[in-house]
Amino acid sequence: MGDLVYFLNGRKAEKIEAVTFADLRMQESDIEEILRSSIDMICDDEESMLIVGQQVKNEKNGRSDLTAIDNNGNIVLIEIKRDRKDIEGRKEAFEFQAIRYAASYATLESTEDLVKKVYAPYIEKYRSEFELGVLTSYELLIRKLNEFLRVNKAGKSFNKKQKIVLVASDFDEQTLSAVSWLNSNHVDMSCYKLTPFKVNDEIYLQTEKVLPVTNYEDYYVNLMDKSLATIVKRNKGGTRRTLPKIDSMLDWGVVKEGDVIAVKDRDNEGILLANGNIMVNDKEKSMQSWLKEIYGWSSVQTYVFAIHKESGKSLSQIREEYMTQQAMEASDDF
Template identity: 30%
Template sequence: MAIYSFESNSLQKIETTTFNSEGILERQHLQNAIKQKIDVIAPNCLVISEEFSEWSDSQRRIDLLAIDKEGNLVVIELKRTETGEHMELQALRYAAMVSTLTFKRATEIYQKYLKSVDREEDAEANLIEFLDWRDEPQEDDFGLDVRIILVSANFSKELTTSVIWLNERSLDIRCVRLTPYKNQDQILIDVQQIIPLPEAENYQVKIKKQSEERREARRSNRDYTRYQFMGNSFNKRKLVLAVVQHWIKHNNPETLSELIEAFPQDIKSGGVFINEQDAKEIYERYGIYRHFLGEGEVIEFSDSSCFAISNQWGVGNIEKFINQAKVLGYEIEETN
């Protein structure tokens, strides 16, 4: 859609330009302007950090980190390009990284940001006021979700297709397009939210809900077969744990090699066993336990090395495990 000026009862078309040709830089100019007027792209949000990078890889930086009125974290990524350049993948990684932030940690991050912009204010007091928490933190209501806002001069079809697909699966990603125009010596910027379209947002919420209901219906038809082992009933995950623990108790392996000889790693993709520290790092990265790490579940050898058993078992790999258990002499009976 073109923009026109109205002069002397006539319309004069204002030509588009590019940020690059106008010498407008991504961080120094665009990011600085947006953080001071965040409502332009993210209404009802508060910026708590800029160039946030508090993880081991200092090359990864969130352009702007904010929170909204519901206490959700908001990852904001900026590009001045015409395609967005895979920024949705970058933002997803960042969202996962900040998803475990507590209110206390967010307060520390925000206080550091306030100091960097020479504002002598109390971060916790500002956050409590912004969130309408009535004088004291309600930490259980903080950071329950992470939203993503992508801001670019334009977006490729591949990116918008990916974002729409992800939004249908309960993520909250918005694409805001900044189109620069030049009117004599003045730069004008047209700000448009293109995903989801504001006028279609309520409809898209309904579509998302329908998609969730369909996926839930499919989940309700999943295989919930149970297995009898040593007089007890187990689901797939717990069966693997019970069999491995029983074998260890009666065979006393001294090394991981002995354990792998009994339960080869190729029974499942990614292996049956993994170093305990690696398993913990996977949990910290994704917030999901993919290995048994509870009390009494970690395998410890005499040399103090510790290993965790995968809990990722389903119809695609449980049969291989059961066949191997039977080779070892175990009786396992499938039940409904």
């Protein structure tokens, strides 16, 4: 594999080459559990997500890997393959397998439907991760799901659309070509590369959003041109993942070390640190992990739900205002 990362050993940068999940003797189920526990690995900071199902059967006994709902009320199907060899070895194309599963979810008409058919079996499998209290599992889940939709103002858009996320350590050209075409024809499908690296006895995972990109034509397979790998490397696209992060906002001076960061619609507060993390009750946490603990979701729109207490604005608003101002000043210069 050609992907390379570097780590600092003292003042020397040492090159590490990617390994494969097969080298690590990891199965698809291992990758599935990693993503179930850490779905924010493949979420934008502008996205909230709640995992609601795992290995859910449809009427034809097909099993979807992970099922989630996002902050727009879309049901999200997350399908996983270990590597390119697994994708190419399937009788049915990776992307079309996912489409069949998504089609079965399109029939769900209400949150009650989703809880009964998908979410309830999930909580039964992972009861230790939920605090039921005096509530039945159904009561807890319907409350949790409805709160997620209400806070994200997505109640009216519940399951109006379905999204598909494909995850693998590498993709073949045919899959990338098909996904590009589907995206250009308004099917919401993403491809994420999840690449393992081994340093001594530690395993590190690098995530990269391969699709969608700005210009899908770059990914269509040209049967007369075998240079797709070069094109893939060159075109990363402009997605929301490229928005500046909290470190940039600190550099700009729009927020500063010691500012109080509050949580939207909650009483929780923390102190912003110079590295962009939050200090809460003498413990340093990343903003994402702090918000996930508070809301109990799998992933949280970090910059929407983190509120700068002094200004009363979300970090997203502050960032947008600054970037708009800079763009206006730049245009005035011309």
